[in-house]
Amino acid sequence: MDEKLTITQGPHVFDRLSTQNMMYGVCLALIPAAAASVIFFSWKAVALMLACMSSCLLTEAFFQRLRGKKICIDDGSALLTGLLLAMVVPPDLPVWMAILAGVFAIGIGKEIFGGLGHNIFNPALLGRAFLSAAFPAHMTVYSAPIDAFTSATPLGLMKFEAVQTDLWSLFLGNVAGSVGETSALVLLIGGAYILIRKYADWRIPVSFIGSVYILGEALHLLSPGKYPSGLFHLLAGGMMIGALFMATDPVTSPVTKSGKWVFGIGCGILVIVIRLWGGQPEGVMYSILLMNAVTPVINIATKPKRYGT
Amino acid sequence: MFKAFSGGVHPREQKEGTKDRAISDVRIPLRVVIPMIQHTGAPCRPVVKIGDTVKKGQIVGRVAQFITSPVHASISGTVREIKEAPHPTAGKSVSVVIDSDGKDEWDTSLRGRKDAAGLTKEEITDIIKESGIVGLGGAAFPAHVKLKPPKKIDTVILNGAECEPYLTCDDRLMIERPAGVIKGLLLIMKALDVNKAVIAIESNKPNAVESIRGALKNPDIRLEVLPTKYPQGSEKQLIEAVLKKRVPPKGLPLDIGCVVHNTGTAVAIYEAVCEGRPLIERIVTLAGDCIKEPSNLKVRIGTSIKDLLDECGGAVKEISKLIVGGPMMGIAQPTMDTPVIKGTTGVLFLSEDEARFFDETTCIKCGRCVDACPMNLLPSVYAKLVKKEKWEKLDDYNIDDCIECGACSYLCPGRIPLVQYVKTGKRELFYMRKGAQ
Numbered sequence: 001m002d003e004k005l006t007i008t009q010g011p012h013v014f015d016r017l018s019t020q021n022m023m024y025g026v027c028l029a030l031i032p033a034a035a036a037s038v039i040f041f042s043w044k045a046v047a048l049m050l051a052c053m054s055s056c057l058l059t060e061a062f063f064q065r066l067r068g069k070k071i072c073i074d075d076g077s078a079l080l081t082g083l084l085l086a087m088v089v090p091p092d093l094p095v096w097m098a099i100l101a102g103v104f105a106i107g108i109g110k111e112i113f114g115g116l117g118h119n120i121f122n123p124a125l126l127g128r129a130f131l132s133a134a135f136p137a138h139m140t141v142y143s144a145p146i147d148a149f150t151s152a153t154p155l156g157l158m159k160f161e162a163v164q165t166d167l168w169s170l171f172l173g174n175v176a177g178s179v180g181e182t183s184a185l186v187l188l189i190g191g192a193y194i195l196i197r198k199y200a201d202w203r204i205p206v207s208f209i210g211s212v213y214i215l216g217e218a219l220h221l222l223s224p225g226k227y228p229s230g231l232f233h234l235l236a237g238g239m240m241i242g243a244l245f246m247a248t249d250p251v252t253s254p255v256t257k258s259g260k261w262v263f264g265i266g267c268g269i270l271v272i273v274i275r276l277w278g279g280q281p282e283g284v285m286y287s288i289l290l291m292n293a294v295t296p297v298i299n300i301a302t303k304p305k306r307y308g309t
Numbered sequence: 310m311f312k313a314f315s316g317g318v319h320p321r322e323q324k325e326g327t328k329d330r331a332i333s334d335v336r337i338p339l340r341v342v343i344p345m346i347q348h349t350g351a352p353c354r355p356v357v358k359i360g361d362t363v364k365k366g367q368i369v370g371r372v373a374q375f376i377t378s379p380v381h382a383s384i385s386g387t388v389r390e391i392k393e394a395p396h397p398t399a400g401k402s403v404s405v406v407i408d409s410d411g412k413d414e415w416d417t418s419l420r421g422r423k424d425a426a427g428l429t430k431e432e433i434t435d436i437i438k439e440s441g442i443v444g445l446g447g448a449a450f451p452a453h454v455k456l457k458p459p460k461k462i463d464t465v466i467l468n469g470a471e472c473e474p475y476l477t478c479d480d481r482l483m484i485e486r487p488a489g490v491i492k493g494l495l496l497i498m499k500a501l502d503v504n505k506a507v508i509a510i511e512s513n514k515p516n517a518v519e520s521i522r523g524a525l526k527n528p529d530i531r532l533e534v535l536p537t538k539y540p541q542g543s544e545k546q547l548i549e550a551v552l553k554k555r556v557p558p559k560g561l562p563l564d565i566g567c568v569v570h571n572t573g574t575a576v577a578i579y580e581a582v583c584e585g586r587p588l589i590e591r592i593v594t595l596a597g598d599c600i601k602e603p604s605n606l607k608v609r610i611g612t613s614i615k616d617l618l619d620e621c622g623g624a625v626k627e628i629s630k631l632i633v634g635g636p637m638m639g640i641a642q643p644t645m646d647t648p649v650i651k652g653t654t655g656v657l658f659l660s661e662d663e664a665r666f667f668d669e670t671t672c673i674k675c676g677r678c679v680d681a682c683p684m685n686l687l688p689s690v691y692a693k694l695v696k697k698e699k700w701e702k703l704d705d706y707n708i709d710d711c712i713e714c715g716a717c718s719y720l721c722p723g724r725i726p727l728v729q730y731v732k733t734g735k736r737e738l739f740y741m742r743k744g745a746q
Contacts, residue, residue: 006641008630009641009726009728011638012639014667117672255674256687305685
């Protein structure tokens, strides 16, 4: 026997993309949004990003240590959760709250379920949901970019004051909102990158964005005075970061092709329902979390048809 | 382009090293080891004794069964041993070891029939059976069995897809011997009483396409160029791509009126029927970054891989993995003593850089395996169920439909050996069902 010959089952060659590449790749795709947030909110954005990322990484290491597992925080998943969490909190959030949210996101959102791959809810969104529940006052105060005066978000203005923000500002992002959600432009650049590199499946963003646009625009055409346009829905609030970076989280979205369509459309419908008829101006976070919850059911219901039948 | 099957992947083709290497002859080996298992079906039993003198083309192993195929001496000489020897797919097999007498003489009872037109379909099928022809694409299913289908066949598909990376043996055969390919196909059509055939070639073999097109004069045979995608050469996927029809679950191509043969098999059939040559040699692609001269060689059955490596100028770096077949479905070998058998399409000598080994990590449920699966299955679910030993549940997810093409494992970012889990799952399910009876 030639002892140096390795024996494994096939295949013996692999695609270049690994889980680690995927996680760091998505982090890379968030760099335009992170850069924009620094321009809009300066040091506050930097502090929040650092706080969230480090608390997520440390929490992950702590739990892995606690459970006697190999510490593998270098897989990039906790870093990504931290970065995403920072992107979706208000720029004026106290740093200690951001740290707490990071601990919650990883500890309760991910590690309690068994770590990477086992969690039901998107950890970053769960961290944000925790903040909304624990510190509602801080989670509803937003400041405008650059000048930093407290200001209502475009969705808040639309819902409570019937004031429409112009679409161009929404596209560029110089409006009030969470740290990294305001500029559709930079998020689309990052989103295009993750889709081209296949870090995420295209079906979810396409069905999510498509259904929000179609539903929003249809209602707008029925009652233009009452409901904003489809394009407004797409560009306002957390829609872009949600559809491109949150709903596409592989762990918490369906594995089947048709399931991905169902998931995206479900998110889209919920966003419109919450935004137009719910008590809150924004619904992206809850719609994704709700669809996360039904993902196991979607997987079962969309089991592919047997080949040749 | 809709000429495709669902799912599939695009591994790096890696065919540059050998696709322009013309098929060349090799020295007659001093010794051949001829396994009694070289086909799907009943293993042969040796019909020669130690010390017997054998001629090239003489039968050395056979068994009286329908699904089997006799094996022949590939050189003339003396039977030295009959023993268990390394086997590329079965691990070990009883093998007849023949030492060459240096004369390379044919068995004189063999004769060609240039007048193949006068043969009946039964005569053609019998010659193919006696000549030990099996599917040369890798699966090695006895060719004569596929020529006696219990149902009416209307289309023959000749498989020139060669979708495995590195391999170019069929490509070269189509380039160099287009007439043999077509004549073999006509014999298959005659044996099946079919007047419609398709030769299917992937688009990454333009020279083979041109060669076949140039030689093709029969209007009943259509040439189909398919967009390159793995596993196009898999029978069910090829049928789907060519005929837009799917073979039903647990079914065979003949259930939808179709039979698939490999291009190499067609040439072997032509040589058996018209030249009276049993299957004693085949074209093998030798490739990988460890060998000096990647080649396409015409190799006698039973030649050891070690001999072939010498023939290609030896190794230029340390061989980390020795694979018989392609890199997707091929089997890693523990030793260079493994012989070439009828189903050996290629031998790959890969360094550590080229055949990297990854540790399994966790499933992130990305669904890339589901996307890649050409059989509409959920590979990630198999891995989960096998780990939990829930064998009975595997049936609910139609695990037996899996063709083990490896597209899922190839794409898995967690490097989970999904095919390995499927094989384990199928085996355990099989034993469980057997135990229940």
